[in-house]
Amino acid sequence: MREINIGAQVFEDIRTHGDFYVDKSLFIKEWWENRDTVTLITRPRRFGKTLNMQMLDCFFSERYADRGEELFGDLAIWKEEKYRQLQGTYPVIFLSFANVKKDTFADAREGIIGVIENLFQGFRDQWADDSLETKKRYAFMSLTKESSNTEISNSLHELSSYLEFRYGKKCLIFLDEYDTPLQEAYVNGYWDEMSYLIRDLFNSTFKTNPSMERAIMTGITRASVSGTNKYAF
Numbered sequence: 001m002r003e004i005n006i007g008a009q010v011f012e013d014i015r016t017h018g019d020f021y022v023d024k025s026l027f028i029k030e031w032w033e034n035r036d037t038v039t040l041i042t043r044p045r046r047f048g049k050t051l052n053m054q055m056l057d058c059f060f061s062e063r064y065a066d067r068g069e070e071l072f073g074d075l076a077i078w079k080e081e082k083y084r085q086l087q088g089t090y091p092v093i094f095l096s097f098a099n100v101k102k103d104t105f106a107d108a109r110e111g112i113i114g115v116i117e118n119l120f121q122g123f124r125d126q127w128a129d130d131s132l133e134t135k136k137r138y139a140f141m142s143l144t145k146e147s148s149n150t151e152i153s154n155s156l157h158e159l160s161s162y163l164e165f166r167y168g169k170k171c172l173i174f175l176d177e178y179d180t181p182l183q184e185a186y187v188n189g190y191w192d193e194m195s196y197l198i199r200d201l202f203n204s205t206f207k208t209n210p211s212m213e214r215a216i217m218t219g220i221t222r223a224s225v226s227g228t229n230k231y232a233f
Contacts, residue, residue: 011054012064015071024052025077028059031216032086038206041218049218053094053176056216060172061092063126090213091163093156095119096176105190108181109152109197113143116155123159138162153200160211170213173205179219 014021031039041049058064058071065088072078072087095118100111120141127135140158143151156173163171185194206215 025075091171098177105193156205164211173215179221
């Protein structure tokens with residue numbers, strides 16, 4: 001009998017340890033075939049949003065290119081030949097604002113910088129064997145608390161552009177709990193500052209980004225939408 005790992009939301013760990021898992025892998029097919037450029041998914045807390053985002057990362061990211069059978073072999077999506085060929089073939093940007101829960105705008109801004117810088121560090125570690133000449137191409141991948149709002153806003157756009165250059169393929173972007181900084185800003189009285197920063201970041205990342213193939217954002221707050229599930233900027 002498989003163990004039920006209560007509260008687990010890391011797809012890779014659940015699958016690697018053989019824990020009980022309710023197969024939601026056909027969501028991958030449903031989302032991919034809808035062909036929406038940006039999809040916004042809003043559901044209550046503890047609804048499985050983060051686990052699904054983890055699943056998408058493991059399925060599409062080139063970092064998991066050799067692990068499709070291990071992670072998806074007994075799931076419904078793996079019965080689809082088309083999707084077996086698709087697994088592990090995209091550069092993926094995956095980040096979460098879940099922990100950006102701060103009382104002041106300065107601290108929240110620093111929290112967002114930390115999330116993006118951790119993302120950058122993951123890529124730098126992945127490319128640790130690159131030559132010094134190659135590393136110069138992604139010297140932009142660094143943020144500090146002294147970075148300007150413009151640098152923050154452009155950071156994921158620039159990363160997307162470099163990923164397209166490096167892999168010859170547009171990237172997928174998965175942003176979990178997009179609305180946490182905005183909720184905290186509303187409660188703690190720094191809505192204007194945060195909304196301007198988030199607006200510019202999202203505009204650069206999701207709207208004016210020719211290096212992005214598709215994206216998903218999740219949260220608990222319903223944003224302005226166009227159609228049924230596209231974020232309206």
